Amino acid sequence: MNKFFAYILILGTIVQVCGQSSDILIWKKDTLNLYSNPLEKRTDWQKINQSISKQIEEHLLATSNDSIIEISSFLQNYKTEWRIEKGNLYLNKITSFENLELSIDLITKSKNTELPIFAEWLTDSLIIFKGNCIVCESNHLKNTSIYPNELILEFRKGTFVNKSKYKNRVLKKSKLSDLDPNQYLEYIYSKINWSQLDKMDKNIQAFVSIEPDKNGKLKKIDWEYTYLISDNNIITNKQNRFLKEAVRIAKYIPDWTVILRHEKIMNQDLSIIFSPEIKEKYAR
Numbered sequence: 001m002n003k004f005f006a007y008i009l010i011l012g013t014i015v016q017v018c019g020q021s022s023d024i025l026i027w028k029k030d031t032l033n034l035y036s037n038p039l040e041k042r043t044d045w046q047k048i049n050q051s052i053s054k055q056i057e058e059h060l061l062a063t064s065n066d067s068i069i070e071i072s073s074f075l076q077n078y079k080t081e082w083r084i085e086k087g088n089l090y091l092n093k094i095t096s097f098e099n100l101e102l103s104i105d106l107i108t109k110s111k112n113t114e115l116p117i118f119a120e121w122l123t124d125s126l127i128i129f130k131g132n133c134i135v136c137e138s139n140h141l142k143n144t145s146i147y148p149n150e151l152i153l154e155f156r157k158g159t160f161v162n163k164s165k166y167k168n169r170v171l172k173k174s175k176l177s178d179l180d181p182n183q184y185l186e187y188i189y190s191k192i193n194w195s196q197l198d199k200m201d202k203n204i205q206a207f208v209s210i211e212p213d214k215n216g217k218l219k220k221i222d223w224e225y226t227y228l229i230s231d232n233n234i235i236t237n238k239q240n241r242f243l244k245e246a247v248r249i250a251k252y253i254p255d256w257t258v259i260l261r262h263e264k265i266m267n268q269d270l271s272i273i274f275s276p277e278i279k280e281k282y283a284r
Contacts, residue, residue, distance in 0.1 A: 035127035090116040172258040189282035206246035216255040
């Protein structure tokens with residue numbers, strides 16, 4: 001009897017502290033880490049992604065003794081190799097994470113279906129990173145880590161047109177970054193005026209975007225990226241009591257980490273969850 005085997009790959013676990021990437025670019029005899037997959041710039045990327053995932057699943061079912069193989073058709077679970085030749089960008093190879101020697105066919109409605117494929121759809125910039133990440137973060141949507149060296153390559157209809165180099169660095173670390181997770185949660189949630197937030201019967205998550213100055217002091221709230229999520233609804237009303245309380249806490253924090261990326265200070269984020277369980281634990 002075949003055993004149950006679930007094969008699940010989550011986007012974001014591939015880019016780690018070591019500075020490795022699931023997608024690479026070969027250029028001038030160098031193998032470089034790509035921050036994003038150029039296939040995602042195609043208008044039919046979702047169909048291509050699902051097609052590749054199906055091929056990986058079929059291969060695993062055919063070559064393993066496992067009766068169930070589960071591959072996410074929405075997340076990238078493969079590696080791509082790109083090459084710049086004579087100023088043009090080509091997709092050289094697509095391989096699975098499970099077996100790096102397995103070549104995957106790219107199935108599209110376009111005339112070009114055999115690798116290598118000229119990336120004529122790409123009129124955008126690609127980010128190349130080098131070194132170990134200096135701020136290591138990722139979420140279920142994308143990698144958001146910051147690396148010390150970045151090279152921006154600009155393309156027009158698949159042809160290389162320009163490049164820019166950047167040195168990223170952490171100018172200042174917040175004092176809160178030295179706290180362990182429990183101390184940090186205690187610091188944040190003990191400052192909330194829970195008595196002003198009565199009738200709390202569900203979870204509400206607040207996201208506050210902060211623009212710090214060069215000294216780490218709060219310069220202003222970026223309201224474009226400051227909001228609540230409640231029952232899958234996004235709430236941006238500045239007068240909402242939960243959003244006002246989250247902003248108040250953000251203003252209470254004495255200093256913020258200052259990260260210089262592409263010669264600009266990056267915004268910092270504060271996330272707060274308002275829930276009956278958290279209120280019971282931290283309310284004074």
